[in-house]
Amino acid sequence: MQQSNDRKPVVSSAKISRRNLLAGAAAASIVLVQTASGKAFQAALTASELGSEDPTKVPGVPPGTLGTRSPFEKPTKTPSDTSSRTPLQDLHGMITPSDLHYERHHGGVPAIDPAKYELVIHGMVEKPMVFTLADLKRFPSVSRIAFLECSGNYRGSSDGKIRPQEICGLTSQSEWTGVALSTLFREVGVSPKATWFLAEGGDAAVMTRSVPAHKGWDDAIIAYAQNGEAIRPEQGYPVRLFLPGWEGNANVKWLRRIELADAPFMTREETSKYTEAVGGGKIRQFSFTMDARSIITYPAYPAKVEKGWIEIRGIAWSGRGKVTRVEVSTDAGKTWQHAALQQPVLDKAITTFRYLWNWDGTPTEIMSRTVDETGYVQPFLKQLLAARGGNMGYHFNPVTAWYLQRDGLVLFRGT
Amino acid sequence: MSWLKARSMQESTIKFISSALVVVAVSLTATGLKISRQHPRMLSADTLSQPAQFGFGRPATAAEIAILDIDVRPDGKGLPGGEGNVADGKAIFQQKCASCHGITGTEGPNDRLVVGDTTKGGARRIKAIGNYWPYATTVFDYIRRAMPFNQPGSLTDEEVYSLTAYLLNANGLLAENARLNAKTLPQIKMPARDRFVPDDRKDGPEIR
Numbered sequence: 001m002q003q004s005n006d007r008k009p010v011v012s013s014a015k016i017s018r019r020n021l022l023a024g025a026a027a028a029s030i031v032l033v034q035t036a037s038g039k040a041f042q043a044a045l046t047a048s049e050l051g052s053e054d055p056t057k058v059p060g061v062p063p064g065t066l067g068t069r070s071p072f073e074k075p076t077k078t079p080s081d082t083s084s085r086t087p088l089q090d091l092h093g094m095i096t097p098s099d100l101h102y103e104r105h106h107g108g109v110p111a112i113d114p115a116k117y118e119l120v121i122h123g124m125v126e127k128p129m130v131f132t133l134a135d136l137k138r139f140p141s142v143s144r145i146a147f148l149e150c151s152g153n154y155r156g157s158s159d160g161k162i163r164p165q166e167i168c169g170l171t172s173q174s175e176w177t178g179v180a181l182s183t184l185f186r187e188v189g190v191s192p193k194a195t196w197f198l199a200e201g202g203d204a205a206v207m208t209r210s211v212p213a214h215k216g217w218d219d220a221i222i223a224y225a226q227n228g229e230a231i232r233p234e235q236g237y238p239v240r241l242f243l244p245g246w247e248g249n250a251n252v253k254w255l256r257r258i259e260l261a262d263a264p265f266m267t268r269e270e271t272s273k274y275t276e277a278v279g280g281g282k283i284r285q286f287s288f289t290m291d292a293r294s295i296i297t298y299p300a301y302p303a304k305v306e307k308g309w310i311e312i313r314g315i316a317w318s319g320r321g322k323v324t325r326v327e328v329s330t331d332a333g334k335t336w337q338h339a340a341l342q343q344p345v346l347d348k349a350i351t352t353f354r355y356l357w358n359w360d361g362t363p364t365e366i367m368s369r370t371v372d373e374t375g376y377v378q379p380f381l382k383q384l385l386a387a388r389g390g391n392m393g394y395h396f397n398p399v400t401a402w403y404l405q406r407d408g409l410v411l412f413r414g415t
Numbered sequence: 416m417s418w419l420k421a422r423s424m425q426e427s428t429i430k431f432i433s434s435a436l437v438v439v440a441v442s443l444t445a446t447g448l449k450i451s452r453q454h455p456r457m458l459s460a461d462t463l464s465q466p467a468q469f470g471f472g473r474p475a476t477a478a479e480i481a482i483l484d485i486d487v488r489p490d491g492k493g494l495p496g497g498e499g500n501v502a503d504g505k506a507i508f509q510q511k512c513a514s515c516h517g518i519t520g521t522e523g524p525n526d527r528l529v530v531g532d533t534t535k536g537g538a539r540r541i542k543a544i545g546n547y548w549p550y551a552t553t554v555f556d557y558i559r560r561a562m563p564f565n566q567p568g569s570l571t572d573e574e575v576y577s578l579t580a581y582l583l584n585a586n587g588l589l590a591e592n593a594r595l596n597a598k599t600l601p602q603i604k605m606p607a608r609d610r611f612v613p614d615d616r617k618d619g620p621e622i623r
Binding site: 106107120121122127128129130131132135138139140183186187198200204205206208256257259261263265266267268271272275278281282283284285286287288289291320321374375376377379383384387388 | 465467468469471472473474475479480483484485486488489542544547548549550552553556557560561564567568607610611612613614615616618619620621622623
């Protein structure tokens, strides 16, 4: 992570040796203040250098213009050509730090000047309108914490050496703030006959998806903020569509245009991609809702554990509403116990859970499954395959198991 | 289902994924908003106190909408004038597309565009224009907006018509001497059309 460039150190921190700095307390504090770049300085130290000092014997770094992550903490996303995954196993709590939010895009991250940004809404409306970013911010705002998940979010492994990040790291959660799409629908006078809208991005893929108009009236957000600040470029800066509980791809980023219509547009992303074979030669289309899912993020590969007390921790979410229950099994699915749910448990949001367990050191399989408020129970992989004619594909949310070896190594197991 | 078997299916899915990787009537009355009973969620206090309109933003002109409105619908609405043919399309494809999609649209390294030989191993899982795309209009729309990947938006409408003609011909869906235009393109019936079914998952315990 790049440090803030706005601070111009009087002395390049790279040239200051730690020993020189500590030669005299007075000199040290002057240099620290003069660099005015304390955080950059701290980050430049190696972890071992920092650890060898007694922090009660040297003045700490002064306040800065941007916060930093401790140099001891190095959570990273895992990028491929088309996506980058959230390190679920390194996180605590329900909010994904914005710089660790997963990415999936189809033409790279565009650079959009917010001063030139415009959203056009047209089609089956009384008044086609153009809104600038400033216009959008003048409307009444809405905010909610909800998960976002790519519907292609499942991987397994035959040797078990796979982290939650690889299994389902295309799930993240933020607080999203913006204007309710229903507010804009009223502003432009959407025709009661409009049943769909096209959402189009201003990226190199000019990404398009058709979305049922009822979602726009219901809870869709034209979001310009994420976790209290402007949306990150990777998440759609300056404006994205946010559809609580619905597959990531339909939440079009870098949103430039909305066109109301009376039928879906049949774009490439809702025909060739983001559709799934469900048996009998049939292909399911417009499967927007994300089914309920959970995963144990600790203990999980690559963690190694010892026998004794272990707090099993994980996350659970459902695109249909609230998580009502998470069950944990420590005997390969023979018996199940209720995990404790951390409040708040929100609609269409990641809920964290925990279950305290005393491991006797015998190799076993642990796993979690969640139940949502509609009564949906997260299925095993074999149940999903049976329901879809043996096909895998998008919207694959199986129970994930972890095998605890005698030596304490934790390995992925399919179900 | 053994895990190994599931694993191999899963790998192909991953390849597939990574290779790409109730209208609610809201009636406005003189007194303000009357919100349909169908939508209890909208009955929050602040929504009711909102004016019918805020007057923010500005009207969009027909000209500026026309520049952005490039989508093509299954019935052909949105298709531009001009036309293309298979021979021209083949030549443009070799020049601008083959490096990523292969000489015949089957070799990759990026998405397979032509179904090709389905007798070889793994053919069951081939998903290409000829056996998976439900509408021919989508081919035009997608190429025009997103391809070539490294120079999106650089093709003329005629080039896009010709490339679409070539890809449809290579998939066995268009005659060698056909001319493709706003009239003929939407008439092509795609083999996969009837395979597509709308999402039938419902809220509740059923696994689908």
